[in-house]
Amino acid sequence: MEKVAALCKRRGFIYAGSEIYGGVANTYDYGPMGAELLRNIRNLWWNNFVHGRDDVVGLDASLISSHKIWDASGHTAGFSDAMVDCKNCKGRYRADHVIEDHFAKKGTEQNVEGLTPEEFKKIMVDEKIKCAKCGKIDWTDVRKFNLLFPVHLGIVEGDQSLAYLRGETAQGIFVNFKNVVDSTRVKLPFGIAQLGKSFRNEITLGNSIFRTIEFEQGEIEYFFDPDKTNWEEIFNGFKDSMWDFAVNKLGVNADNLRWRVHSDDERSFYSKRTEDLEYNYPFGGFKELWGLAYRTDYDLNQHIKHSGKDLSILDTQTNKKVVPHVIEPAVGINRLMLMTLCDAYTEEGERSFLKLKPSLAPYRAAVFPLLANKPELVEKAREIYKTLQKDFRVAWDDRGNIGKRYASQDEIGTPYCITIDFDTLEKDQKVTIRFRDSAAQERIAIDQIKDYLIQNT
Numbered sequence: 196m197e198k199v200a201a202l203c204k205r206r207g208f209i210y211a212g213s214e215i216y217g218g219v220a221n222t223y224d225y226g227p228m229g230a231e232l233l234r235n236i237r238n239l240w241w242n243n244f245v246h247g248r249d250d251v252v253g254l255d256a257s258l259i260s261s262h263k264i265w266d267a268s269g270h271t272a273g274f275s276d277a278m279v280d281c282k283n284c285k286g287r288y289r290a291d292h293v294i295e296d297h298f299a300k301k302g303t304e305q306n307v308e309g310l311t312p313e314e315f316k317k318i319m320v321d322e323k324i325k326c327a328k329c330g331k332i333d334w335t336d337v338r339k340f341n342l343l344f345p346v347h348l349g350i351v352e353g354d355q356s357l358a359y360l361r362g363e364t365a366q367g368i369f370v371n372f373k374n375v376v377d378s379t380r381v382k383l384p385f386g387i388a389q390l391g392k393s394f395r396n397e398i399t400l401g402n403s404i405f406r407t408i409e410f411e412q413g414e415i416e417y418f419f420d421p422d423k424t425n426w427e428e429i430f431n432g433f434k435d436s437m438w439d440f441a442v443n444k445l446g447v448n449a450d451n452l453r454w455r456v457h458s459d460d461e462r463s464f465y466s467k468r469t470e471d472l473e474y475n476y477p478f479g480g481f482k483e484l485w486g487l488a489y490r491t492d493y494d495l496n497q498h499i500k501h502s503g504k505d506l507s508i509l510d511t512q513t514n515k516k517v518v519p520h521v522i523e524p525a526v527g528i529n530r531l532m533l534m535t536l537c538d539a540y541t542e543e544g545e546r547s548f549l550k551l552k553p554s555l556a557p558y559r560a561a562v563f564p565l566l567a568n569k570p571e572l573v574e575k576a577r578e579i580y581k582t583l584q585k586d587f588r589v590a591w592d593d594r595g596n597i598g599k600r601y602a603s604q605d606e607i608g609t610p611y612c613i614t615i616d617f618d619t620l621e622k623d624q625k626v627t628i629r630f631r632d633s634a635a636q637e638r639i640a641i642d643q644i645k646d647y648l649i650q651n652t
């Protein structure tokens with residue numbers, strides 16, 4: 196992980212947030228390469244789960260929303276983590292993580308879902324769990340804290356002006372359910388998808404962008420009538436498309452993925468089934484990448500109760516009103532990016548490179564003139580670069596020697612480097628194309644480059 200993190204900093208993928216002012220814990224900024232990779236993953240998700248399907252429409256709800264939404268969803272009362280501090284070194288932890296890590300080291304599992312602060316503390320005392328940083332056993336009491344970020348709107352103090360930064364994109368979908376039904380031609384079963392930032396006051400540090408206080412989510416709420424549609428078919432259909440997305444669209448090694456079914460104690464009380472797609476991250480092994488939950492009609496019913504609005508949908512065949520059930524696949528786009536980077540990181544001898552799928556890489560190709568001080572080479576290379584730029588994102592590099600240029604393109608995952616040399620001008624109108632993964636080289640005709648890049652995605 197250290198190597199991946201160092202590469203991400205060195206090559207402009209990920210920087211610590213507010214770095215020149217000492218940083219803000221759990222925030223990160225995405226550099227020129229990171230912005231491109233994140234954008235490619237985000238677009239791929241949207242193309243795959245919205246544009247690629249006939250039964251899903253998109254939505255873009257606001258980040259700031261009424262506190263009433265979060266009261267109804269149960270987040271203001273229940274969206275909390277338990278926190279504990281080490282009195283000796285002032286280390287701050289999530290109590291569930293401290294206990295889970297302790298039992299994982301012992302080779303057993305401990306379910307910590309739904310425990311009270313007192314129960315957390317008792318386990319920590321009984322098990323004599325030491326602080327991971329200083330090794331002392333000197334814990335404060337365990338306290339609950341809410342993960343939502345409050346925002347105070349306007350100049351009027353008091354309840355009316357209280358809002359929250361959204362803690363998930365899902366609620367924006369539920370509260371707009373009726374708007375979408377009334378303003379479009381959707382018919383059950385159908386999904387509403389949303390891609391955008393969510394905010395959670397996370398206290399756990401480390402592991403790069405795995406857990407941050409501001410992150411991008413891709414969520415779909417898939418609505419259906421349980422009397423007419425078999426939920427298991429929808430559930431398994433999403434399982435297949437999530438797996439396919441990770442393996443075939445993001446190019447991740449399937450051996451690093453697995454499904455984990457939530458136990459009865461772990462699952463939310465309203466959920467009939469929840470499974471996590473987990474990825475084997477280089478820190479701490481398999482961890483949640485993507486959640487899939489059958490949430491029944493819980494959320495819509497909560498909003499019906501709290502808003503007093505009718506959020507049911509009329510079944511025109513039976514003339515009956517239905518409050519649909521929902522299945523929700525929810526993923527962090529940043530977690531997808533971290534997985535993609537970890538999986539792509541490859542070392543071979545002296546060489547380190549990112550084995551990204553060409554369609555994901557920040558640049559599809561790089562163009563070099565063999566020598567920067569020969570105007571005729573630069574001119575031809577520039578012409579090819581400008582032509583390719585119309586269809587692809589391409590890099591230009593004329594610094595240093597070719598070896599250095601290859602090394603830097605390898606580390607940002609550019610799959611093809613195209614060099615213009617004297618033979619190009621004088622002999623064959625061909626260029627040398629060099630492949631990132633094998634480092635092998637081939638000559639191809641200038642007018643074939645575009646087709647070549649299109650065919651090899």
Ligand code: ATP
Nearest residue numbers: 395397405406407410483484485486525526527530
């Ligand atoms: P975790 O157990 O890791 O805190 P969660 O079960 O609370 O996650 P969900 O509420 O189901 O997560 O959110 C759906 C997805 O959003 C997760 O699978 C994950 O990919 C992503 N996600 C959640 N919290 C964060 C975060 N703080 N930073 C980055 N991604 C996150």
